[in-house]
Amino acid sequence: MKKKWPVQILSVLLCMVMLCGIPAHAVETRASDRILRAAATLSKASNGDLSVFFSVRATGFMEKVGATGVAIQRSSGSGWVTEYTFNTSNTPMLLRESTDRHSMVLTYSPHFTGASYRAVVMSYAKDATGSSTQQLTSQTVTT
Secondary structure, X not given: OOOOHHHHHHHHHHHHHHHHOOOOOOOOOOOOOOXXXXXXXEEEOOOOOEEEEEEEEEEEEEXXXXXXXXXXXXXXXXXXXXXXXXXXXXXXXXXXXXXXXXXXXXXXXXXXXXXXXXXXXXXXXXXXXXXXXXEEEOOOEEO
Protein backbone atom coordinates (compact mmCIF):
# COMPACT_ATOMS: atom_id res chain seq x y z
CA MET A 1 0.00 0.00 0.00
CA LYS A 2 1.10 3.50 -0.73
CA LYS A 3 1.25 6.07 2.04
CA LYS A 4 -1.10 9.03 1.45
CA TRP A 5 0.22 11.33 4.17
CA PRO A 6 2.36 13.50 1.81
CA VAL A 7 -0.75 14.20 -0.27
CA GLN A 8 -2.79 15.00 2.85
CA ILE A 9 -0.11 17.37 4.18
CA LEU A 10 0.12 19.07 0.80
CA SER A 11 -3.68 19.47 0.72
CA VAL A 12 -3.74 21.01 4.20
CA LEU A 13 -0.91 23.41 3.32
CA LEU A 14 -2.67 24.43 0.11
CA CYS A 15 -5.90 25.14 2.04
CA MET A 16 -3.98 27.24 4.56
CA VAL A 17 -2.34 29.30 1.80
CA MET A 18 -5.68 29.88 0.12
CA LEU A 19 -7.33 30.99 3.38
CA CYS A 20 -4.51 33.42 4.14
CA GLY A 21 -4.89 34.98 0.70
CA ILE A 22 -8.52 36.01 1.23
CA PRO A 23 -8.70 39.75 1.83
CA ALA A 24 -10.65 40.92 4.87
CA HIS A 25 -11.95 44.47 4.86
CA ALA A 26 -13.04 45.53 8.31
CA VAL A 27 -12.23 49.19 7.76
CA GLU A 28 -15.04 51.55 6.81
CA THR A 29 -14.79 53.03 3.35
CA ARG A 30 -15.59 56.46 4.76
CA ALA A 31 -14.11 58.34 7.69
CA SER A 32 -17.59 58.87 9.20
CA ASP A 33 -21.24 59.37 8.23
CA ARG A 34 -20.50 62.86 6.90
CA ILE A 35 -16.72 62.96 6.32
CA LEU A 36 -15.63 61.18 3.17
CA ARG A 37 -11.90 61.99 3.39
CA ALA A 38 -9.72 64.12 5.62
CA ALA A 39 -5.97 64.74 5.70
CA ALA A 40 -3.44 66.74 7.69
CA THR A 41 0.24 67.41 7.00
CA LEU A 42 2.92 69.43 8.75
CA SER A 43 6.01 70.84 7.10
CA LYS A 44 8.83 73.23 7.97
CA ALA A 45 9.39 76.32 5.83
CA SER A 46 12.86 77.63 5.01
CA ASN A 47 12.41 80.45 7.57
CA GLY A 48 11.73 77.89 10.35
CA ASP A 49 7.95 78.39 10.53
CA LEU A 50 5.66 75.40 10.54
CA SER A 51 2.93 75.02 7.91
CA VAL A 52 -0.13 72.92 8.67
CA PHE A 53 -2.23 71.86 5.71
CA PHE A 54 -5.58 70.19 6.27
CA SER A 55 -8.39 69.19 3.96
CA VAL A 56 -11.84 67.79 4.63
CA ARG A 57 -14.15 66.33 1.99
CA ALA A 58 -17.74 65.69 3.04
CA THR A 59 -20.13 63.10 1.67
CA GLY A 60 -22.31 65.91 0.26
CA PHE A 61 -23.12 69.57 0.79
CA MET A 62 -22.99 70.45 4.48
CA GLU A 63 -23.97 73.40 6.63
CA LYS A 64 -20.36 73.55 7.87
CA VAL A 65 -17.17 71.76 6.82
CA GLY A 66 -13.59 72.15 8.02
CA ALA A 67 -11.89 71.91 11.40
CA THR A 68 -13.02 72.93 14.86
CA GLY A 69 -9.45 73.06 16.13
CA VAL A 70 -5.81 72.56 15.17
CA ALA A 71 -3.39 71.94 18.03
CA ILE A 72 0.34 72.48 17.51
CA GLN A 73 2.09 70.05 19.83
CA ARG A 74 5.74 69.73 20.87
CA SER A 75 7.36 66.56 22.13
CA SER A 76 8.46 66.98 25.74
CA GLY A 77 10.25 63.65 25.99
CA SER A 78 7.53 62.16 28.16
CA GLY A 79 4.59 63.11 25.93
CA TRP A 80 3.14 65.86 23.77
CA VAL A 81 2.53 69.40 25.03
CA THR A 82 0.11 71.68 23.19
CA GLU A 83 1.99 74.89 22.42
CA TYR A 84 -0.78 76.65 20.50
CA THR A 85 -4.34 75.92 19.35
CA PHE A 86 -6.06 77.41 16.34
CA ASN A 87 -9.82 77.37 16.99
CA THR A 88 -12.92 78.94 15.49
CA SER A 89 -12.68 81.88 17.93
CA ASN A 90 -9.18 82.99 16.88
CA THR A 91 -9.34 81.59 13.31
CA PRO A 92 -12.94 81.65 12.03
CA MET A 93 -11.79 80.53 8.55
CA LEU A 94 -11.30 76.98 9.90
CA LEU A 95 -14.94 76.31 8.95
CA ARG A 96 -16.74 77.02 5.69
CA GLU A 97 -20.50 77.07 5.22
CA SER A 98 -22.67 75.51 2.50
CA THR A 99 -20.03 73.42 0.77
CA ASP A 100 -18.82 69.84 0.50
CA ARG A 101 -15.09 70.49 1.07
CA HIS A 102 -12.62 72.79 2.75
CA SER A 103 -8.83 73.03 2.90
CA MET A 104 -6.39 75.60 4.18
CA VAL A 105 -2.83 76.24 5.33
CA LEU A 106 -2.02 77.62 8.78
CA THR A 107 1.38 79.04 9.72
CA TYR A 108 2.93 78.84 13.18
CA SER A 109 6.28 80.10 14.50
CA PRO A 110 7.58 77.48 16.95
CA HIS A 111 8.98 78.55 20.32
CA PHE A 112 11.81 75.99 20.35
CA THR A 113 14.44 75.01 17.78
CA GLY A 114 15.57 71.41 17.54
CA ALA A 115 12.25 70.19 18.96
CA SER A 116 9.83 67.73 17.38
CA TYR A 117 6.38 69.07 16.51
CA ARG A 118 3.14 67.62 15.22
CA ALA A 119 -0.32 68.96 14.40
CA VAL A 120 -3.57 67.44 15.65
CA VAL A 121 -6.57 68.48 13.54
CA MET A 122 -10.18 67.90 14.56
CA SER A 123 -12.03 67.70 11.24
CA TYR A 124 -15.73 68.49 11.26
CA ALA A 125 -18.81 68.26 9.05
CA LYS A 126 -22.37 69.28 10.00
CA ASP A 127 -25.64 68.86 8.14
CA ALA A 128 -29.30 69.13 9.13
CA THR A 129 -29.30 65.68 10.76
CA GLY A 130 -26.17 66.02 12.92
CA SER A 131 -22.40 66.37 12.88
CA SER A 132 -19.31 64.19 12.54
CA THR A 133 -15.74 64.68 13.73
CA GLN A 134 -12.48 62.90 13.03
CA GLN A 135 -9.14 63.49 14.75
CA LEU A 136 -6.11 63.55 12.47
CA THR A 137 -2.49 63.60 13.60
CA SER A 138 0.22 64.77 11.20
CA GLN A 139 3.68 63.37 10.85
CA THR A 140 6.40 64.71 13.17
CA VAL A 141 8.69 67.56 12.03
CA THR A 142 11.90 68.67 13.74
CA THR A 143 12.56 72.42 13.84
